[in-house]
Amino acid sequence: MCELDEERLMQGTQTVDARPAADATGQTAAEARLQRNLKIVVVALGVLIFAGLATAVGRIIYLASAKPAQPASSSMTLAPAAGLQLPAGAQVKSISLSGDRLAVHYEASGAEGVAVIDLATGQPVASVGITRAAPN
Structure with a gap:
């Protein structure tokens, strides 16, 4: 009977994990979605930075190559x-x-x-x- 009590005691003290199930990488679905969204934002901002830089360089080249409105x-x-x-x-x-x-x-x-x-x-x-x- 002692063994039976020990088994019941063991079953009663076991804690249940309340966290959502994780995938193979150890991330939950919400964490994976957040990480994907952050990656998209970082890539989009990088593209915007390069587009702005290319626009500024193009404008400088355009203005430098244009003829002056009035001759010197x-x-x-x-x-x-x-x-x-x-x-x-x-x-x-x-x-x-x-x-x-x-x-x-x-x-x-x-x-x-x-x-x-x-x-x-x-x-x-x-x-x-x-x-x-x-x-x-």
Whole structure:
């Protein structure tokens, strides 16, 4: 009878494992799913990093190989004898340069005007007279 009691005691003290069943690698189904999702996220982020890097390098190459919108002023050749005929007694108020064009704002005996010269050829392109309205 002692043996019977010992067997019952052994059966009563055995603990039941409450953890979910694990596969051959020792992982549960939830752990395996989590690991798979993490692998997918890591691979996707790696692809995004390389795609962003490739985009940045491509943009740099594109911008470096594009022609400039305005030619450099040092490569421009000036006409040897570029001159501008202004009315007698004219005073130059301002000068403005844009590309190969030079605009000269002048005032002569109460009249104002703007003369535009093409610096490549030295020839005047336009001459614009400015008239001011009488103040009210």
